[in-house]
Amino acid sequence: MLPDELKVLFTGEPVLHVFGRDPWPISADWLAGAQAQVAEIAREPGFADVPLWGSGEKNYVPGTSVLVQIAYNALYDLFPPLSIVAGNGRAFAELVVREYRAEPVSLELAYDSWLTRIPAADLLYYFKQLSLDPEQREKLVTLLPKMLRIADGVTPLQPRYRVLTTAYERILAEPRLLAAHRELAPKALTQLWRDEILAGDEDRDLFPELSSNPLRMMVPAVGRLATAYEQIAEATAESEHSLAAELAALLHQVGRDEVPAGLSFTELGTEGSAEVQQHFDATAGPVDRAGYRRKRRDWLARAVEFGAVQPAFAWLAATYEVGACLKGLPGRAQESGELNMVSQFLRDLKNAYDVRPAPRRAPAPAVSSAGDAEAPPPEDEETPATAPAKPVVKAEAPSDPERDLEQLIGLRQVKQQIAELAAEAKVAGLRASAGVRPPAPSRHLICVGHPGTGKTTVARLLGGLYKKYGVLSSGHLVEVGRADLVGEFTGKTAPKVERVVEEALGGVLFVDEAYTLKTDLGQEALATLMAEMENHRDDLIVLMAGYPDEMANLLDSNPGLRSRFARTLEFPDYTDAELLEIFRALAADSGFDVADETAERVTTTLHRLPRAPGFGNGRAVRSLLEQMSARQAVRVAGLTDPTPEQVRRLLVEDLPPVSGSALAGGGAVPVLEPEAQLERLVGLTEVKKIARDLAAEAKAEVLRGRAGMPPTDLTRHMVFLGNPGTGKTTVARILAGVYRDLGLLGGGQLIEVTRTDLIAQYLGQTAPKVRKVVERALGGVLFIDEAYALNDVHSYGAEAIATLVQAMEEHRGELVVVMAGYEREMQSLLNANAGLRSRFPTTLTFPDYSRTELQQIYSGLATAAGYTLEDGMLPRVSALIEPFRNHEGFGNGRLARTAFEQTILRQATRITGLSDPTPEQVRSLVKADLPSRLSGRSEAPDANYL
The missing domain is CATH 1.10.8.60 (Helicase, Ruva Protein; domain 3)
Known part of the structure; x- marks a missing residue:
């Protein structure tokens, strides 16, 4: 049976339900009493001249006292950080101040709707927002306990209520503390609360968001997760995996690519933390986020069957909190929308016990931004400025999506288009109320732009807008990619799409990188999705996102798509x-x-x-x-x-x-020392000198810029001449690193191509192919090996060169091109195209390596791999390589590598024949390991040179 204290969740009666704590019915008598207390506070004199702050002017009726706004925020702060609040009582604080809200607050909220409460990191933020004189500040301190007492007896909020009321009693009893609240600057006052007023261990556990140390929130959260996990495992007599494995899966689910430091400070300890790392490494690879959520929901359903309902709620609450902590480390916790299983769990729970809620009235065309949408955060907090990370997200709509949209950075055109969509939705509601019912417009959208430009954030806000105006029933966001829609075999795709659509009903389905559905089984996914869009046209909006060109190709490949997506939102790169x-x-x-x-x-x-x-x-x-x-x-x-x-x-x-291409894409950047790498190269004395001169010139250019001088219009494109294996590619990569470290190139990556990467088979295809290669190389070095192969007037080489020259002009300062090849052939290419020679002012000639230098290369390879060499081996290595020296295309260092690879292959055969080889024998290379000739070399003489 469902525990009696939980049955109220599905009766339709008002109830405050904070996951992990017993639900608390909101009686009409209590609500009337709470509202009367707010009215009494609002009549307090001395604050008539203090204006509302933030969005208060918009959210409250004219003439509302600022004390009402503070009372609202004080009640909000009683919720635990990142707590999950579900059902029709989730607008608790709004209900208490309902009389003063500019829009009506409704209790007609679905039992499976929910939000997360995120109290401010500063309990005294209103002191920062308001310009109060000392008398007003002291008066406010005496009023805050009165505001908090509104929540006296509200059981889910009691732990934090007791601590705060005790804190204010102490402040009012100690003149020193009261004087501090009269006189200290807000920042110093906040520090006083952290260092003295809420400095106890219990206080820190209850108010972890006040600490600058993010582990303050994670440590107790992991403890709660462990307790709930053990209770469920005990009740169901099963344990699918260890807690360490669960945490490793959680890290993958929230998009971490490493195990953050700090887990060892939890009850896991160092051994448990190491176990998490082992599971994390063992499960690396593509993350099936929908599969993760489905398995956990099934697990929770089994817990419900065996009566572990409260532990299931506690597990959900702790998982969300721990996930947010893990996602945000080493900084503050970030909401982990990838973990959202709340609505489906509530539906599963309701179905399991067949408890029917009271009938719901149809939503009004326009509903409260604070009630039917999410409750707003404290009104001094700002919306994060960037789009959240990419992984699958399903989260409730923000409380005031129009305000949040306006606060986003940039995106002027997108904001304008969303405002038009919002106006259309609002008028549609008004028309429906007036009995006018024109054909419903298609609201599905195409979103084009690079990653990180806010597409997912705007999709979430759009869901909130459509919920606010009655177009969607919940407004939540479900983000999917190809892996969530396409099955491995024929017949598996349609069911996957149907499951995703079912999860998204009532909200927005966001299909990222939708252009990947253009081929093979993706077409089946598109066909099924379009059918589902027709079946659920009144309660589903689909947004498809990706790069502009690829999305245009997708629409061209499927005429049915273009007719269903009426508008395209273009998300430009940020300035x-x-x-x-x-x-x-x-x-x-x-x-x-x-x-x-x-x-x-x-x-x-x-x-x-x-x-x-x-x-x-x-x-x-x-x-x-x-x-x-x-x-x-x-x-x-x-x-x-x-x-x-x-x-x-x-x-x-x-x-x-450095600020390499990995940073540009949002990844980590390795710390390199390219100039030190240059000095470690064998030989190349003259090449190194020219490379050092180029590096010095680049450093001087940086110094000139810092001195306020205008940039010098220098051309850094180069020609490298020499046989294979002489270090041309390596030097190009090192120079890319030098320019990157100095900030002259953003990425510093080396893109190596040949004729086949630049020239297409048919007329008109070569120029686009070259442009795509150039785009990959922007911010780095484009290295064209055997570039002389483009010197073919009867083919498309001339078109490739012309397109390349144009791209070099368009991207001056963003690209360095290096053309490499044999000296005679490269001179012929430059002579055939006068424009090329003027654009490549620097030529580096790479001589063949000497006998001694090739021995050094061989020895260096062996040392780097951990081998030792028998005395007298290196002259024999030279004897292997020297017969190739006078042949065209002499391989230089490549031959030294070939000799080394064949040596260790023969050594492997030798040592595996020993009964019990010692470590010294395993590491040792001897003359007998050398091949009699370098196999696989067609130009090699037949004679045995050893």
Whole structure:
């Protein structure tokens, strides 16, 4: 049987349900009493001249006292951080101040609707928002306990209520603390609360969001997760996997590509943390997020069958909280929408016990932004400035999506188009009320743009708008990719699409990288999806997203799609100023202070990121901040007793030394030392000298820029001449790293191509092929090997060269092109095209390696691989290679590598024949291991040169 205390969830009666705590019925008498207390607080004198802050002017009726707004926020702060609140009582704080809200607050909310409460990180944020004199501040301190007492007896909120009321009693009883609230600046007052007023262990556990240490929230959350997990496993007499395996799966689910530090501080300890790492590494690969949620829902359903209902609620609450902590580390917790299983669990629970709620009235055309949508966060908090990370997300719509949309950075045209859609939806509701029912417009959309430009965020806000105006019943977002829609075999795809659509009903289905459905089984997914769009045209909106060209090709390939998607939203890349604004917002949200000098250097770094396809926009900014956070942690750890200001401060030295293509895409950036790599190369004395000169010139250009001088219009394209294996590709890669480290190239990647990568088979296809290669190389070096093969006037080589030259002009400063090949053939290419020679002012000639240098290369390969060489081996290696020297295309270092690879192959055969080889024997290469000749070389003489 369903426990008696939970049956109220499905009766339709008002109930405050915080997951992990017993539901609390909201009686009419209690609500009337609470509203009377608010009315009494609103009549308090002395605050008539204090204006509302944030969106208060919009959310409250004219003339509302600021004390009502503060009371609303004080009640909001009683909810645990990241708590899940479900059902028709989730607008609890709004109900209490309902008389003063600009729009009506309704209890007609579905039992399976939910939201997360995120209290502010500062319990005294209203002191920051309001300009109060000392008398008003002291008066407010005496009124706050009265505001909190509204929640006296509301059982889900009692733990935090008791701590806060006790804190205010202490403040009012101690003149020193009361004086501090009269006089201290808000920032200092906040620090007083953290250091003294709420400094106990129990207080820290109940108010972890106040700590600058994110582990304060994660440690108790993992404990709650472990307890709930054990209770469910015990009740069901099953344990699918260990808690460590569960946490590893959780890390994959929220999109982490590593196990963050800090798990060992939880009850897992160091051994448990190591076990998490083992499971995490063992399960690396593509993440089936829908499958994860489905398996956990089945597990919870079994828990319900065996009576472990409350542990199931507690597990959901703890999983969401732990997931948010793991996702945000090393910074503050971030909502983990990838874990959303709440609505489906509530439906499963209702079905299991066949409890029917009271009939619901049809929603009004226009409903409360605070009631039928999510309750708003405290009104001083800002919406995050960037799009969230890509993985599958299903989250409730924000409380005021129009306000949140307006606060997004950039996206002017997108905002305008969404405003038009909102106006259309609002008028549709008014028309329905007036009895006018024109044909319903198609509301499905195409979203085109690079990653990290806000497509998912806008999709979520659009769901909230359509929920607000009655177009959608829930407005939640379900994000999927090809793997969530396409089955492995014929006949498996349609059921997958149908399951996804079922999960998205009432909300928005966001299909990312939709162009991947253009081929094979993807077409079956599209056909099924279009049929489902027709079947559920009144309660489903589909958004398809991807790169512009690819999405255009998808629409052209399937005429039925174009007719169903009436509008396209174009998401441009963020400008440098917008990226900096995003960086500042993310840094502030994580609690960091950014010095002006640091912000200036961040701007320079962001400017140099290559805007090639795949550029991560907001994700690149987040990646940069994460790397700066990690580097700052190392720096601060080396300080003796660092101050809080030092812990929060980001300095120029915290910037990573490079800003490579991995950063541009939102990934990690390796720290390289390209100039040191150049010096370690064998031979190439003259090449190294020219490369050092090029590096010095590049450094001087950076210094000139810092001195305020205009940039020099230099051409850095080069020609490399020489036989194979002389180090041309390696030197090109090193120079790319030098230019990247100096900020002259954003990515510093090396893209190596040949004629076949540039020239197509048919007329008109070569130019697009070249442009795609150039796009991949933007921000780095394009290395064209055997470039002389383009010198063919009877083929499409001339078209490839012309397109390349044009691209080099269009992307000056974003691209370095290196053309490489044999000296005679390359001179012929340059002579045949006068425009090429003028665009490649630098020529590096790579001589063949000497006998001694080839021995050094062989020895270096062996040492790097951990081998030791028998005395007298290297002259024999030279004897193997020298017969090839006078042949055309002499392989140089490649021959040394071939000799080494064949040596270790023969050594493997030798040592496996030994009964018990010692480590020394395994590491040792001897003369007998050398081949008699280098096999696989067609130009090799037949004689045995040993």
